[in-house]
Amino acid sequence: MNATILNGALPGDSFVDAVGTALQEALRAAGWTVAPWTLRDAKSAYCLGCFECWTKTPGQCRIADAGRDVAASVIGSDLAIYLTPITFGGYSSELKKVVDRIICLISPFFTHINGEVHHRARYDRYPVLLGVGVLPAPHPAQEQIFHTLIGRNAINMHVPAHHSAVVYRDQDPATAATALRNTRHLTERVSA
């Protein structure tokens, strides 16, 4: 089994990095192969909104950089983890930069899912999605937005299952491993 961890910590955020390390260690201890991405260090352009990854170079962004490598890593994984400081309920800019770049993993064509229009899948198989958000303290409104966002991304990315969890900065960073344990078992069932 293999996992891709997209760490969207902003510069100087050692707590989010520590959560990322705890996730890596827990996965490796369970025998998983892990591709960890510290996104602030990755050389990645932002999405230009040109849609050429759909209509000119189908399936991949025309910009050959870390953003393209992240897309390949995500679709090649059994589990994709979005790790981020929760930013007004959403992702940090560092995580959003690469999440915007992975629309190449879906098709431009429209379809209906649960009565709503979405894009069709490009691949037969997508990773399970786990969102781990970090907040200074409980914030019900932002937590609800974060859970909803992961759920909406899960629909749009055609993932077979998803889960999201929030870790507070006064907690042990290894708390995230609890959410991971359930998701790991889920991923193993989905991938079996």
Next chain:
Amino acid sequence: MTTPKTALLIIGSAKPAGQSTSEALGNYLAQRLQERGIVMTTQHVARALRTEERAAALLAAADAADIVLLAFPLYVDGLPYLATQALERIAAHRLSQPAPRPAAFLAIANCGFPEAAHNATALAICREFADAAGFAWAGGLALGEGGAIGGRPLAVVGGMAHNVVAALDLVAAALAEGKPAPTEAITRMARPFIPARAYMLMGNLGWLSQARRNRVFTRLGARPFRPAARERQP
């Protein structure tokens, strides 16, 4: 919210100036506000965040505004990277001030799906930003079928955009009086231009047409990253 005199329009699209639906929507509202005597400034995030000097100018423009407007396209259920970074910077800047200027914040989101409701999560993020940065929330407008505008000025789009025009006229009138966007404006903005099935058909034909033009018609379903062994067997 007191009667505003100045406003800042932030274009949250990564597209070049003059090409985005976000700019078309934002410019129309800016023009209506200008007609009501409000002094407008416009900043494009794609330009403003390119250097620290320009980013400082964006923050200074936000400091000088009684109303901050953000018009952005929906990217993967949220704000695009550049718009997200702009909000991070503005919030951090305002939180660093002992008494940031009282101002209102209004967001306009547009997406390429028929349902405007796809924008709800992004607008919820905008509202949380407003709260965190000390802005008065003046409302969130959601537009579906953004591809039908396709970056054209609303005057060029014509009658098809009558609900959008009416919604933005209502918003301009309310903002100029120091009030938030009225419910009627939010409702009219969310009304589809054409039935969803027609929009889907036109959209799908549009992708095929672009692919044909780019000589990749037969490769539209390419899977460049997935080794064949990982695919499910039929």
